[in-house]
Amino acid sequence: xxxxxxxxxxxxxxxxxxxxxFVRVSALAMYFFALVAIIGALVMGARTDMNLADLxxxxxxxxxxxxxxxxxxxxxxxxxxxxxxxGSAFVFFAASHGLHGVLSVVEDYMAHKxxxxxxxxxxxxxxxxxxxxxxxxxxxx
Amino acid sequence: MGLRRNVSLMNAMRYQGKGPMLTYxxxxxxxxxxxxxVGLHVLGAFLSQQFSSSxxxxxxxxxxxxxxxxxxxxxxxxxxLNGLRIVILDLWPKLIEHQREAIxxxxxxxxxxxxxxxxxxxxxxxxx
Numbered sequence: 001x002x003x004x005x006x007x008x009x010x011x012x013x014x015x016x017x018x019x020x021x022f023v024r025v026s027a028l029a030m031y032f033f034a035l036v037a038i039i040g041a042l043v044m045g046a047r048t049d050m051n052l053a054d055l056x057x058x059x060x061x062x063x064x065x066x067x068x069x070x071x072x073x074x075x076x077x078x079x080x081x082x083x084x085x086x087g088s089a090f091v092f093f094a095a096s097h098g099l100h101g102v103l104s105v106v107e108d109y110m111a112h113k114x115x116x117x118x119x120x121x122x123x124x125x126x127x128x129x130x131x132x133x134x135x136x137x138x139x140x141x
Numbered sequence: 142m143g144l145r146r147n148v149s150l151m152n153a154m155r156y157q158g159k160g161p162m163l164t165y166x167x168x169x170x171x172x173x174x175x176x177x178x179v180g181l182h183v184l185g186a187f188l189s190q191q192f193s194s195s196x197x198x199x200x201x202x203x204x205x206x207x208x209x210x211x212x213x214x215x216x217x218x219x220x221x222l223n224g225l226r227i228v229i230l231d232l233w234p235k236l237i238e239h240q241r242e243a244i245x246x247x248x249x250x251x252x253x254x255x256x257x258x259x260x261x262x263x264x265x266x267x268x269x
Contacts, residue, residue, distance in 0.1 A: 005234075024227075024228045024231055024232060027224045027225070027227075027228050028228060031221075031225070052261065053261070053265070060217075065186070065190075094179065098172070098175065098176040098179070101172045101173075101176070102172075102173065102176055105169060105172075105173065109150050109153075111149075126180070127176075127180075130179075130180045130183055130184070133183055133184070133187045134183040136187070137183065137186050137187050137190060140190070140191075141186075141190060
């Protein structure tokens with residue numbers, strides 16, 4: 001069967017197509033950073049120093065506060081520049097992925113045009129501020 | 142968007158899409174829950190770290206609750222696995238043929254992982 005698809009040059013690569021791709025790519029990026037965090041934690045001795053719940057907490061966000069209440073002997077390797085950078089990248093991808101997700105839901109169910117515009121701006125402001133606060137907390141803890 | 146919307150949310154929910162539609166709803170609900178939880182969590186961390194505020198401690202006490210943990214872990218795990226399925230099917234469109242099998246396989250992975258996590262959460266809660 002002949003595929004019923006258009007090539008990229010015929011279809012055009014507009015903003016919506018870009019965001020559609022970005023949502024998929026950012027999901028894969030979050031999988032990547034979660035894997036890096038798990039492997040890094042195991043290399044730093046997580047197998048004997050903490051339980052599964054703490055490992056998962058670290059996996060979702062590489063913040064040294066997340067391993068504060070474990071048997072980790074020294075927090076220094078857990079709060080290096082590398083973990084701050086991967087954590088900030090995770091915050092960036094999570095916030096932009098979540099922002100696009102909430103905006104899709106608003107677009108789908110908000111029938112009123114004015115409310116839709118208001119919520120769009122509101123959600124963008126809230127999530128950008130939250131991402132900034134998240135990265136700030138990450139770099140100061 | 143200049144689209145006319147003449148289907149209400151209640152009508153949309155009457156659509157009998159069965160399995161694929163269930164994952165669609167769960168993906169939306171879990172996604173919104175994660176945004177809400179992560180937003181509050183970041184706010185709580187910020188407030189308790191910078192100002193030692195009691196509001197920050199209050200937010201922390203919500204997500205330390207085991208019932209909330211069971212809910213939010215459902216959201217996180219389902220959203221991650223279902224998202225991975227969507228990414229794979231979207232980036233390799235030929236696999237769309239097998240989308241129903243993909244959903245069955247997704248539940249096959251999700252249920253044991255989630256059951257184990259719920260077991261650990263409840264055991265920890267009972268241990269106090």
